[in-house]
Amino acid sequence: MRFSHGFADAYGRRVTPELLSTAAGFGLGLSLIVAIGAQNAFVLRQGLRRHRVGAVVLVCVLSDAALIAAGVAGAGAVVRTRPEVLDAVRIAGAAFLTVYGLMAAHRAARPQALAPQPGTTPPSVMATIATALALTWLNPHVYLDTVVLLGSIAQSHPGRQWWFAAGAVAGSTLWFTALGYGAALLRPLFSAPRAWRVLDASIAVVMLSLAASLVLATV
Incomplete structure (x- = not known):
């Protein structure tokens, strides 16, 4: 791959436009993903467990x-011109988040259900993957952030859109890996049932609030 000439930084190191586009995508992608939401709450809980x-x-x-690539490839224009698609996603997402939020509230209300209990059968890998997929793909904000916003901003880096996309994907990879595996560092804190109660109550509030916002967005 051929690089453009770029310029040197204060230390004399050469900085190419490709590197700048990658860094811009990394920073924006990370800032959008770090925001508290249903997906992050689920990854955190899985990491703790x-x-x-x-x-x-x-x-x-x-x-x-996949969503970032679709946005850079131009799918954002389709999303903007088909609001009924987002409305359908909002309704399905609101229903799913309501059920998940009520489940978290139920766990928070029952001390014996807070921390994983010995001898209990955890959800299968397919059930866990299905939940992660639903929390990701049934959230319309994901489409607006990745497909529309990131896709649109990538076009401001003509000829380097895919470098921008690579940076955004790198930010996503860093965040979810750190959140999922870094959650183990908080396990001593969650040795007490009260900590699990606070966590599940917080997850319930996040999920139900998001569900309500999705319902209100369709009326």
Whole structure:
């Protein structure tokens, strides 16, 4: 691959336009993904439980990569001109988030259900992947952030859109890997049932609030 000449930084190191576009995509992608939401709450809980963390992280990273690539390829224009598609996603997403939020509220209300109990059968890998996919693809904000916003901003880097996309995917990979595997560092804090109650109550609030915002957006 041929690089453009670029310029030197204060230390005399050469900085190419491709590197600048990659850095811009990395920064913007990371800033959009770090925001608290349903997807991050699920990854955090899986990381704390050390349950199917690799599968969940992989689903989130690959989903973001596919959505970012679609946005850079021009799918954002389709999303903007077909509001009925987003409305359908909003309704399905609101229903799913409501159920998931009520499940989290139920766990928070029952002390015996807060922390994983010995002898209980955890959800299968397919069920875990299905949940991660639903929390990602049934969230219309994901399409607006990745397909529309990132896709549009990538066009401001003519000839280097895919460098921008690579940076955004790198930011997504870094965040979900750090969140999923870094959550293990908080496990001592969650040795007490009260901590699990606070976590699940917070997840319930996030999920139900997002569900309400999606319903209100369609009326």
